[in-house]
Amino acid sequence: MKILHGPVNVGNQPWVLSRAERQLGASSDVVVRNDTWLGYSADRVLSAKNTGFLQTAIRSTSFGLTSQWRYDVLHFYFGQTFLSPGFPLSAPGSLLSGASRLTDMVNRLSAVDLHVARLFNKKLFMTLQGCDVRLAGEGNVRNEWTMCAPQHCELYQRCTDALDHRRHFLIEKVLPLFDRVFYLNPELGHIVPHGRFLPYSNVEIEKFDVALPAKQGRPKIVHAPTAGRIKGTPMILSALEQLRSRYDFDLVLVEKTSHERALEIYRSADLAIDQVLAGWYGGFAVEMMAMGKPVACYIREEDMAFVPDAIKRELPVYRLNPGNLVEAIASVLDRRSEWPIRGQASRLYVERWHNPKLIAKAMLSAYEDPNSAFELISNAS
Template identity: 35%
Template sequence: MKKRKNIADIRIFHCPTMVGGNPQGLSAAEKSLGLKSESVSLSRSYLGYKADRIVFRSGENIVFCEFRRWIEIFRVLCLADIIHFNFGETLAPSQYFSDNAKYDAFKIWIYNNLYARWFEFIDLKIARILGKVVTVTYQGDDARQGDFCEKNYPIHFCREVDGSYYSKKSDANKRRKIDVFAKYAHFIYTVNPDLLNVLPERAKFIPYASVSLEDWDIVKKNGHNQKEIHIVHAPSHRDVKGTKYIIQAFERLKREGYEFRYTLVEGMSNQDAKKIYETADLLVDQLLAGYYGGLAVELMALGKPVICYMRESDLHFMPEDMRKDMPIINATPDTIYDVLKDYLTTHKSDLDNIGMRGRAYVEKWHDPLKIAQTMYDDALSVMKRGYGV
């Protein structure tokens, strides 16, 4: 048995991204629970999520960036007891494959074959040798594969994006990386139910933990019956979110004389976008992916109703009670016009109630404190076996 570790001294690290703000939300929740936690991101996001440490400096030469990377790997391996990797990556250099013509194929080949392939996942492997508890959380296209989606999903954005978004190379690379984590990670989590179709059988669904219930408090409404409805859509990628179908529905309704206004939120920091979200009466999240995103959790936390395509065939991966509580208004590219029309007219008075149900749903299922405690308990179960804490 290894040397006994005092629970109060356990140090937790989240790295290497800030995708969706989920790693930072978990780290903040762990701190609120009295744990020693730190979020580390290799680079910044235009959305403005706050990490404890940003490794790369904007505009810095790649040689200096890589030097900083290795310093950070050494630091985390020395200090951490629990390492939560996210977005299917570690801090180590990672091979990259793309058919996108805007990337220099020769430079990618050099980076992959003369550098990344020799050190990929080295921090993950050393962490296990050193007795660290290691987990990974998958968050979407880090695991999602174009060939599987095209074969199994009649509605999916794989048919909307260009040919470089998914490719045989990128699909194979994702499967290879998943296999590595399957070998070395103590726990594998995903925030998207559909990913459990392509992850190891022992992978676990876990809800988004990106939204602070204190920072995203419910916004009081005065009722929708006597005012113009404000609908918001905030695509991070228009083809992925089905934006063209949403705009087509908006414009058709406008031409037919229905009274509402809509706002497209793009390229803004999360805090600036929040000011717009607070004025919204309804969010259209996405129509192709099959599950709601972190944005929907933010709007539900504010008490706003959400329209989103929910793929029934994947929802069995969620807890049954969570499925029953879910207040999402379902819509597809074929039905979005009718759904919007319905909630601008016949069911307009239902929007407040759906929004309140959304807030209750987030409090019950997306509370970062509860999710962080669950993941900590998982990690602690491993440490108890190894350290005798």
């Protein structure tokens, strides 16, 4: 069985899962449309990171029309295929908005290779990761705290004006063409009813040494902002600034640096604060937990119906309340004596629920039989 992961490597999920599939004896490759400043690995990069949009789209389409058919399983990510152009969310409004004609054309192109794949009996899988399918307008109405709001995301208006249209097409017309659909954020269960929640498999655990937080001295808090405000970074920074008169700590912001360099910085941290708007933790949190670091973030209770009960029971993260973030973070700082224990529990949690080998084993079974139960751990209770 030959497996292809692509056309993007978001959060290093495709790469780590592919390496685990190789360790289990499968032929598995990662091919990405273009390189990025994060420097994630891939078996083949079709365009350098500075290549223009048009040239990148041409190379991606060429690969999608020719080379991808050598594989038995096509596992795509972020709602894209090699024939979809992969518009960046920050593309000019003229490309995204007027555009019912252009948008409809893009939508049709994004499904062409899927129909062809069906004719050639290829297995089709999709992993959704957040803003690829999240409906901004609907999320704004459903959730009290969400990045899908004008004050939290610079692209909110663009999403409601144009991108949500493409996402509806993806949900209604494209995703039904796949044998299985997975999503990494449980919020997506509200809008992808036939999908399944999938834990991150972005960490090669054996490469992450445990470095528990220090019990004494000034604690080092790390946060990794993304572009824009979608992690709630302004809220986090404001809360920490208010706490400086009560607590002594160092704050390290990790941004605009390579993934390798970021991991070096994480190792010296004592506490990680992840996102406070998404309602779930991200790949950054998994990396921190793999190092034995306690993590704090916002967990949206309304989304937990889509998370397996065993994961919910063992979830080690400190839960933050965005509506009272100052006191929520203060409560975590007051519990410093238990951080090493929480860090140990976090590492065990990653080994159990974010283990690439276990996830890859279940994924390989799903490739063989899309109707498989997808059991991550045989003795899970």
